[in-house]
Amino acid sequence: MAREEGKALLDALNRATARHHLLALAVGGSADSQALRRELRGTRREAQELAAAARALLTAPLRDRGLRGEERAELERLWAAFSGCLDLLEADMRRALALGSAFPLQAPRRLVRTGAGGAGGSARSLRHLAERDGDGDGDGDDLRELEREVLQVSDMIHDMEMKVNVPRWAVQARHAAGAELLSAASSAGPASVQERAGPCDPGKALAAAVFSAVLLAAVALAVCVAKLS
Template identity: 75%
Template sequence: MAREECKALLDALNKTTACYHHLVLTVGGSADSQNLREELQKTRQKAQELAVAIRAQLTAALRDRGLGAEERAEFERLWVAFSGCLDLLEADMRRALALGTAFPLHAPRRPLVRTGVAGGSAGVAARALSARSLRHEAERDFDVDDLRELEREILQVSEMVNDMEMKVNVPRWTVQARQTAGAELLSSVGASSVGVVSVQERTGPCDVSKALAATVFSAVLLAAVALAICVAKLS
């Protein structure tokens, strides 16, 4: 049950990390907005929650001395997959921090044209306290706070990776995969080859004499149609 639960959690973490990766790629682009930044925040927090749960279960399983050899090998494979997923998550979080810093949502802009409009202190205060200004300030505060929180979360993920390596020593190069490299590609190629053979078996080999007869018949038919058109024009 513990192994199956770890697999399910790891599958959810893989999907969440992939989703976060695709969201990070849009930061700074035309689709960038506060909604995107909020979605990034929710996605990375969900990924970290899954990571904490997986780390606890895998650590407890691999530190169990009564674990069988086959079970230990399976948990070690899950551990390596989990470590690689965390590395990708940390790299994407650092990329999101760099892009978010380079492309702030609400960068201050200086007016290029002076309209000459001026007012007293009361009018300036009223404009400053308008609903639009308050909303702009709230969004800008979110942008700054989110980047600070992202910096803290990057450190937490890095500490999680270091803590895993200290508690459980599973070198990645010692873990053997259950299938050879490229097995999925070979299986797909084999399936396509079987499909081609089955189609050929259903259709049968090509008869050269029949193909030649069909070609001659088509040529004669085209000549007859051309001749009929010429006779119609002459008449």
């Protein structure tokens, strides 16, 4: 039961983390806006809730020393994937915090970006931009909240490492490395490979040898010229 629920939670966490990653990349860019910051904040909270649920679900069975065999191996694979998602989430949250601090959604920054100017209309422009972008929400409060959440995720990662001793390098993969490539090559068969390769053409082989010799001579000549100069 824990394994099936863990897979479902991890799939949802993967989607939320990937969506948060794409949104964090847009902070400070031309597509940045209050709407993007709200979407980023909501996705970040969703990812944290899923991460907390996944941690609670996987921690107890992995701390059970009586759990052995394939069941434990599968839970350890889920734990390794979960740890990777959490590391990515923390890194993107820190990136969003740095970019949000450098590019606050305030009227003066908007005024500079849009190229508006003039002493007479500056006050009206600032009020108009503040009303349009909803600057009353306050970037400072959102950034302080994000900073607290970054510390919470960092504490969650540290707590995970202290409670569950599952080194990522020790987790056994379900399939050997390159298993898909080996399967594709074996299904092709040696006969198919020979048919694709075809018989060797002596003329083409001679031409390739001559081309290689000319290329080596050109490289050697260039090296000599460089040393003499």
